[in-house]
Amino acid sequence: MPGILIYAEVQKGEIKKGSFEVTSKAKELGGEVSACIIGSGVEALAPELAKYGADKIYVVDGPEFEKYEPEAYVQAFAQVAEKVKPGIIFTSATAQGKDFTPALAARLKVGSISDCVDLSMSGDKAVAKRPMYAGKAYAMVEAVGNPQVFSIRPNSFPVNESAGAGAIEKVTVNLDSSKIKTMVKSVEIAASEEPDQTEAEIIVSGGRGMKGPENFKMLEDLAHTFGPTATTGASRAAVDAGWRDHAYQVGQTGKTVSPNLYIACGISGAIQHLAGMGTSKVIVAINKDPEAPIFTKADFGVVDDLFKVVPPLTEEVKKIKG
Amino acid sequence: MDFELTDEQKMLIETAGDFAKNEFTPVAQDLDREEKYPMEIWKKASELGLIGAWIPEEYGGAGVGFFGNALITEQFSKVDLGISLIIAGTFGCESIYWGGTEEQKKKYLPLVAQGGAISAGAFTEPDAGTDVAGVRTRAVKDGDDYVINGNKMFITNGDVCDFMVTLCVTNPENEKRYKRQSLIIVESDRKGVTITKIHGKMGIRASDTAEISFEDVRVPRENLVGTSEGQGFYQAMQFFDTTRIMVAAQGVGLAQGALDKSIDYVKERKAFGAPIATFQITQQKLAEMAIRIEATRNLVYKSACYLDQGKVDPILNAITKYYAGETAVFCANYAVELHGGYGYIDEYDVQRFYRDAKILQIYEGTKEAEVLTIARRLLT
Amino acid sequence: MNTVVCMKQVPDTETLIKINAEGTGIVTEGVKWVMGPYDEYGVEEALQQKEKFKAGKVTIVSLGPDRAIEAIRTGLAMGADTAVHINDAAFYEKADPYATASALAAAIKDLEYDVIFCGKQAIDDDSGQVPAILGELLGLPVITQVIKLEVADDKSKATVTREVEGGHAIIDVPLPAILTAQKGLNEPRYASLPGIMKAKKKPVDVKTVADLGVSVEPMTVIKEMSLPPARQAGKIIEGEDAAEKAKALAKALHEEAKLI
Numbered sequence: 001m002p003g004i005l006i007y008a009e010v011q012k013g014e015i016k017k018g019s020f021e022v023t024s025k026a027k028e029l030g031g032e033v034s035a036c037i038i039g040s041g042v043e044a045l046a047p048e049l050a051k052y053g054a055d056k057i058y059v060v061d062g063p064e065f066e067k068y069e070p071e072a073y074v075q076a077f078a079q080v081a082e083k084v085k086p087g088i089i090f091t092s093a094t095a096q097g098k099d100f101t102p103a104l105a106a107r108l109k110v111g112s113i114s115d116c117v118d119l120s121m122s123g124d125k126a127v128a129k130r131p132m133y134a135g136k137a138y139a140m141v142e143a144v145g146n147p148q149v150f151s152i153r154p155n156s157f158p159v160n161e162s163a164g165a166g167a168i169e170k171v172t173v174n175l176d177s178s179k180i181k182t183m184v185k186s187v188e189i190a191a192s193e194e195p196d197q198t199e200a201e202i203i204v205s206g207g208r209g210m211k212g213p214e215n216f217k218m219l220e221d222l223a224h225t226f227g228p229t230a231t232t233g234a235s236r237a238a239v240d241a242g243w244r245d246h247a248y249q250v251g252q253t254g255k256t257v258s259p260n261l262y263i264a265c266g267i268s269g270a271i272q273h274l275a276g277m278g279t280s281k282v283i284v285a286i287n288k289d290p291e292a293p294i295f296t297k298a299d300f301g302v303v304d305d306l307f308k309v310v311p312p313l314t315e316e317v318k319k320i321k322g
Numbered sequence: 323m324d325f326e327l328t329d330e331q332k333m334l335i336e337t338a339g340d341f342a343k344n345e346f347t348p349v350a351q352d353l354d355r356e357e358k359y360p361m362e363i364w365k366k367a368s369e370l371g372l373i374g375a376w377i378p379e380e381y382g383g384a385g386v387g388f389f390g391n392a393l394i395t396e397q398f399s400k401v402d403l404g405i406s407l408i409i410a411g412t413f414g415c416e417s418i419y420w421g422g423t424e425e426q427k428k429k430y431l432p433l434v435a436q437g438g439a440i441s442a443g444a445f446t447e448p449d450a451g452t453d454v455a456g457v458r459t460r461a462v463k464d465g466d467d468y469v470i471n472g473n474k475m476f477i478t479n480g481d482v483c484d485f486m487v488t489l490c491v492t493n494p495e496n497e498k499r500y501k502r503q504s505l506i507i508v509e510s511d512r513k514g515v516t517i518t519k520i521h522g523k524m525g526i527r528a529s530d531t532a533e534i535s536f537e538d539v540r541v542p543r544e545n546l547v548g549t550s551e552g553q554g555f556y557q558a559m560q561f562f563d564t565t566r567i568m569v570a571a572q573g574v575g576l577a578q579g580a581l582d583k584s585i586d587y588v589k590e591r592k593a594f595g596a597p598i599a600t601f602q603i604t605q606q607k608l609a610e611m612a613i614r615i616e617a618t619r620n621l622v623y624k625s626a627c628y629l630d631q632g633k634v635d636p637i638l639n640a641i642t643k644y645y646a647g648e649t650a651v652f653c654a655n656y657a658v659e660l661h662g663g664y665g666y667i668d669e670y671d672v673q674r675f676y677r678d679a680k681i682l683q684i685y686e687g688t689k690e691a692e693v694l695t696i697a698r699r700l701l702t
Numbered sequence: 703m704n705t706v707v708c709m710k711q712v713p714d715t716e717t718l719i720k721i722n723a724e725g726t727g728i729v730t731e732g733v734k735w736v737m738g739p740y741d742e743y744g745v746e747e748a749l750q751q752k753e754k755f756k757a758g759k760v761t762i763v764s765l766g767p768d769r770a771i772e773a774i775r776t777g778l779a780m781g782a783d784t785a786v787h788i789n790d791a792a793f794y795e796k797a798d799p800y801a802t803a804s805a806l807a808a809a810i811k812d813l814e815y816d817v818i819f820c821g822k823q824a825i826d827d828d829s830g831q832v833p834a835i836l837g838e839l840l841g842l843p844v845i846t847q848v849i850k851l852e853v854a855d856d857k858s859k860a861t862v863t864r865e866v867e868g869g870h871a872i873i874d875v876p877l878p879a880i881l882t883a884q885k886g887l888n889e890p891r892y893a894s895l896p897g898i899m900k901a902k903k904k905p906v907d908v909k910t911v912a913d914l915g916v917s918v919e920p921m922t923v924i925k926e927m928s929l930p931p932a933r934q935a936g937k938i939i940e941g942e943d944a945a946e947k948a949k950a951l952a953k954a955l956h957e958e959a960k961l962i
Contacts, residue, residue, distance in 0.1 A: 011867065068866075071843065095867035099846045102799070102834035111800045111921025114829050127925065132827050136719035137728060139827075140925040181843040182875045185861070189869035196867045202961070226962070241348070246849075246886045247865060252715045252825055253739050253885060261961045272715045278930060282959045284951065291664060293590050299936035300954055308944030309951075316952030320962050332772075333779060333898045341892055371895030384895035 001031030002087020002124055005147075007077060007104075008037040008049055008057075009096055012189075015045050018092025018154040018199060020052045025157040026090055027053025029121060033164055034058065036080045036171075038073055040066035043170065050166025052159060057168045058084070064175065067184045068096055074103045075180075076173045081108065083171070086147050088126055093151040095196060101151040110145030117156045117258070117279070126150065134252035134275040154199040155258050194223070194231040197250060202226045202261045205233035205250055205277070206243075209266020209287060209306055213243035218307075219265060222314045225321065226261075233257070233277075235267045251276030265306045269294030286310065327393075334390055338372060338397035342406070350402040353528035354674050357521055359482050360528055364408040368437025374412040375435075377419065382432030388564060389626040392571035396622075399575025400582070402671075403678040404528030406572060413479055414443030414487030416564045417505055421548045421557040430485070430507070442483035443565075444474040444508070444534060445558055451476070452691045454489070454558050455499050459536060461490035461506055468492075468506055468546070470514075470539040476685075480532025481519040485509045488536075489558055492551045503554030505547035514539035525677035562686060563634050566643040567625045569686040573646030574619045576682070580650075580657035580675045581611045587661055598660070607656045614649040621645055637699045644692035647683035654679035703758040703857055705748040706815045707782065708806055708836070709741040711766050711773035712826040721927050728927070737773040740821025743883035746890040748819055749781045751853060758816075759783045763809050765802055767791040771906065779893035779901040786813075786907045793911040798920035799827075803835035808914035811840065815878055816857050822847050822882040833882045843875050847884040853877070 004026040008019040015037070026033040034056040035049045046057045060076045077100075081089065089104070091097045093115045105112030116128035117138075128141050128150050143149065197203060204223045206216055216232065223230040234244035236251055250257055252272035262280035266287060267273060274297055277283070285298035286306045295301045302309055327335070345363050353360055367373050376391035377383025384390070391409070398406030412434040418426050433439040450456035459472025470490055477486065485507055492504040510517065514537040523531060547557060585608065588599040598604050621642040628635055657672040658665035665672045683689040713719070713733045720729040737745070748760040762777040762785040764770050774785045786809045793805065810818065818840075823830035830846075837844035849870065850863035859876045865884050893901075911917075939954065941947035956962040 067871075095847075095865070098830055102829075102831035103837070103844065105831070106800075106803075106835040106838035111798055112831060113922055114831060131930075132927075133713070133717075133719045133728075134715075134825065134828060135930060136717075137721060137927055137929055139927045142923050142925055144919070144921045144923060181879075182845060182873050185872045185874055187866065187869065187871040189866070192868065194868075246884075249885070256828075261955070261959070270716075271718065278933060282955075282961060283933070283936075284955070289669070291587075291591060295938070296590065296935045297933045299959070300951060301936065301938045302947045302951055303938060304944045304947055309948045312945040312948035313952055316949050317955075317962055320952060320956050329772075329775065330898055330902065333775060333893060333901070334895065336776070337779075337893050337895070337898065369894070370892050375895050379899075384899060386895065386899075 001029065001121070003032040003034065003084065004029065004088045004090060005081060005084050005086035006033065006035040006049075006054065007089070007091040007097070007100065008035045009092060009094060010037065010039045010042050010045065011096070015048055016092055016094055016199070017159065018094050018097070018152070019049075020159045021154065021157045022090040022092055022152050023049055023052040023054055024160040024162065025119065025152070027162050027164060028160070032056070034084050034086065036060065036077055038065050038076050046168045047166060050164050051161055053162050053164040055165040055167065057166065058171045059168060060171050060173055067187060069180060069182060069184055070099055070103050071180045071182065072175055073100060074107050075175055077104055078107050079173045080171055081147065087124060089147050089149045091151045093153045094199060097151050101149065105149040108147065108149070110147060110149055111143055112149035112151065113141050113143055114151045116150050116152045119150065119152070131256065131279070134256050134272065135278050136275045153258065155201070155260070193228055195229060197231055197233050197248065197255045197257050200229060200231040200257070200259050202230035203233045203250070203257060203259045204230065204263045204265065205235065205267060206238055206265045207235035207267030208237040208241070210238055210243065215307070216244060218310050222263070222310055222317065225314050225317045235273050236270070264294050264298070265310060267294055268292045269297065330386075331390065331393060334386060335393050335397055337370070338394040339400070341367065341370065341372065342398045342401040346398070346401040346405045350405060350528070350671070350674070351668065354404060355668070357523070357527045359530045360405050360408060361482065363405060364411055364440070365437055367408055368411070371435075373409060373435065373437070374415070374431070377412070377431050377435045381427055381435065383435040387630040388567065389623070389630050392568060392622055392626040395568050395571035396575040396578070399572040400579035402528065403572055403576050403675070404526040406575065407478065407526060407529035409568075410478055411440045413565070414441045414561070417443070417487050417547055417557045417561045420560045420564075421505070421553060423549060426547065439484035440479055440482050442477050442479040442486040443561060444477050444480070444486040444488040446474060446476050448473055448475045452688055455503065455555055457489050457491060457503065459488065459490045460494070461492050461504065463492075463543070466543050467540045468543065470506065470508065470536040470541065472536050474534040476520065477532050477534050479530050480534050481517050482530045483510050486534070487547065489554050492554070496552060500555040501552040503558070504551045505554045505557050506541060507545040507547065508536070508539060508541055512539050512541060524680060525674070526681050560634070563636055563639050564629060566639050566686045567622060567629060569682060570618070570622045570625065570642045570646035573650040573682045574615060574622055576650045576675055576679055577611065577615045577618065577653035580653040580672055581608065581615060583672055584608060584611070584657045584660045604660060607660060611653045611656055614652060618646050618649045637696055640687070640692040640695040643687060644689050644696070647689050650679040650682045703751045703755040703816050703853060704814045705751060705758065706761050706763055706810050706813055706818045707741065707744045707748050707777070708818065708820040708832070709745065709762050709764045709773060709777060710738045710821070710824040710826070711735050711764065711770040712738045712824055715739070715825065719929070721929055725926050725928065726924065735769055735772060737776050738821045738824050740823060740825070740883050740885070742821075742890040743885065743887045744819030744821055745777050745780055745782060746888045747851060747883060748817075749891070750888060751817070751851070755857075759814070761785060761813055761815075763806055764788065765790070765794055765797065765805050767794055774906060775901050776893055778904045779897040780891055781897060784905050784907070786909060788911060788914065789908050790911045796920050798922040799829050799831035800835055800921045801918045803832045803839060804918045805911050805914060805916050806832065807836055807839040808916045809909065816853070817860070817877060818842070818880045820880060820882045822884045833880050837880045840880075842878055842880050844880040844882070845873055845875055846882040848881045849884050849886040851881065851887070
């Protein structure tokens with residue numbers, strides 16, 4: 001079993017859940033599990049990775065890594081990889097992971113396989129299952145180069161506590177600053193505590209049936225009732241109508257998601273939308289049109305006016321949550 | 323004979339189809355309910371050259387011919403017939419193209435081809451529709467002007483147009499009934515022009531239809547289409563030979579749209595545990611729709627090709643127009659039947675298609691008139 | 703301003719995907735092929751920049767079989783000036799992101815450009831890797847998921863806004879650079895009719911991969927393709943009125959699905 005090196009992503013001072021998911025998966029596959037964490041003041045976070053199976057944790061810590069800059073991060077990680085010589089590299093296919101992973105693979109002169117939802121070993125080779133056409137099809141893909149690089153879609157693997165050796169090593173990297181051409185001037189992150197749609201466990205999504213931007217408050221209320229792992233989403237119709245920012249769009253030309261629970265409110269279920277959320281574990285559809293295609297995919301369907309269903313649903317969820 | 327479309331024509335279909343799908347779909351239901359003319363969509367389509375695309379490049383159009391115009395019309399009508407009538411923003415100008423002077427062509431054609439104006443063809447009157455020569459609106463010469471009095475009815479674009487090509491009697495004493503009329507361009511803001519929008523149409527409610535009255539309306543002599551009086555009836559016939567083919571293209575589009583929507587629906591809708599698409603009676607209906615649509619499309623293509631080649635065949639045009647109206651009504655009817663109860667409510671497009679289709683058997687020559695034309699030729 | 707736009711022809715988003723009998727790819731028969739929607743934002747941005755600077759050339763570069771010319775013509779009809787069509791069906795069939803980027807890099811390296819636009823991903827394989835590899839091969843900085851672009855008057859640098867998780871980042875980048883277009887960057891125009899009529903006369907340089915001197919083997923290999931497991935319609939929650947149904951739904955999510 002080749003050694004696995006994980007890129008542990010830090011956002012808002014915390015390691016992403018997706019990074020723990022890939023650490024757990026690596027542990028399950030066996031072999032030596034290493035992780036590399038990059039940032040400014042991130043050393044204290046390193047032990048958490050040990051909980052999920054990291055035997056070795058490399059820490060690249062410095063003020064120059066305060067803001068994510070792909071070139072600097074790629075250089076740092078590549079130097080760690082050079083040292084570790086892993087057979088396999090895992091990243092989580094978060095928003096940042098999708099930017100970082102292809103750049104890293106290109107630097108290592110190998111191909112990477114992005115957004116994998118499953119993975120198994122065949123000898124020394126990992127074979128990944130990944131969606132194509134926004135989830136309308138799946139492909140089993142194998143990487144030829146060494147190392148084999150995979151980004152893994154959040155929520156694809158469970159997080160399992162299974163401690164690794166957890167040795168921490170600080171690494172000093174030499175940055176070739178002439179290659180760092182871009183300068184991040186500012187980063188504006190909304191104050192909201194909501195997770196990204198691709199990582200959320202519960203998504204309450206609204207479509208054309210929402211009738212206007214003001215009504216999405218109702219969906220936010222329901223999402224908040226579920227807790228911090230829930231967020232809201234929108235169909236393309238709602239985004240194109242200008243009711244919701246594109247960042248909320250679920251489906252082909254938006255985000256492909258696979259939460260534990262997807263609640264579609266006033267969404268008819270165009271093929272592009274169904275492809276983008278079809279791997280959700282449980283789908284609920286609330287729509288007054290019983291012929292809406294969304295009902296053919298829904299585990300639970302409510303045929304009624306969403307404006308009359310969502311508020312009492314929020315109340316009921318509150319009651320159950322106590 | 324080559325049945326292949328050119329690359330340009332294929333792209334034309336794609337652009338027109340994408341435009342209609344993106345721009346018409348979100349507003350079609352509301353415009354139908356509110357009887358509202360889609361002025362913004364007209365403007366946008368004009369900027370893309372989709373309005374007046376038949377007008378040759380030398381007069382500011384895209385120069386795709388009437389065949390190209392039929393392709394655009396089909397794509398538009400596939401999504402919504404009412405909104406598709408923005409393509410009739412050049413209505414009446416066909417007569418200027420066929421019979422106008424060079425100055426008139428240079429003045430009016432670029433205007434309508436580039437979003438500068440909407441025109442209307444004011445032919446029909448309260449007592450004279452299909453009987454074109456029976457119009458009574460009178461234009462009397464007075465010095466360098468014509469003074470016009472009379473009423474027009476069911477005028478497409480009446481309430482939104484900038485000018486109308488108006489069929490008037492100028493030579494009532496002429497012994498030949500067909501030589502008494504002339505076409506005169508009347509700007510809609512002329513004093514004495516009263517326009518009343520007609521409400522309560524069964525279908526194509528996003529299109530504009532009005533009643534117009536002329537009371538001592540004065541227009542300069544140079545507004546006469548062509549150089550001599552008495553040509554109006556022939557110019558009007560030539561106009562209808564053109565627009566009849568465009569109406570037939572509307573029929574192909576509407577029928578295709580009805581079929582497409584039906585296909586989507588029958589695959590989703592289940593009855594007795596299976597999609598209704600698996601039932602032979604459903605399949606029979608779909609196939610019958612497809613057969614008629616393909617036949618009609620071929621008629622439209624042939625008529626439009628002939629028109630662009632200057633070979634006008636009024637009998638072929640009558641056959642085309644007649645059959646397109648029949649096909650549209652037939653397919654819209656089947657589409658409603660396949661949708662069952664949902665087809666009867668206006669949240670489903672086929673309900674609107676059903677109401678819209680009927681006009682295709684009425685305007686631009688009723689189906690009865692087409693039958694008469696065809697039969698008369700058969701028996702002579 | 704001179705720009706290059708990398709464009710891929712892909713199945714329309716409405717396409718129902720079917721897998722071929724060998725299980726190695728999709729059934730292409732009956733598929734409606736279109737310009738990649740994200741690439742379309744790239745073409746539009748290139749045109750807008752050209753219009754802003756009132757000078758320059760927009761070149762479309764596309765790797766694809768014969769049919770790709772249709773999407774190229776669409777780009778030319780929108781207003782692009784010229785195109786390079788790397789028409790090599792055999793190479794295209796096997797090409798992974800690395801091979802694709804290698805071919806594109808070879809075609810682009812002799813062109814003049816201030817910015818190279820790519821879509822943030824092609825919506826067929828959804829890999830989103832070609833721009834990064836292209837950047838590596840051409841030695842250019844890459845900024846992904848761009849939703850706003852301001853190019854300095856002297857074209858020496860640009861300020862771009864990119865989508866990041868939960869918000870956006872504003873980044874300065876020297877030009878030339880590779881920018882990947884995300885939805886929200888602009889509203890792509892339709893090809894106008896005069897544009898369509900002109901497109902046929904615009905030059906398209908057709909090349910094979912051998913012409914470009916590229917010989918790379920793919921680094922990732924698709925072994926097998928399949929369709930997602932079909933989802934069955936579940937149960938419809940019944941109730942006297944909406945409130946009753948809401949209550950029953952909450953109960954089902956709690957007791958049956960154990961999600962609350």
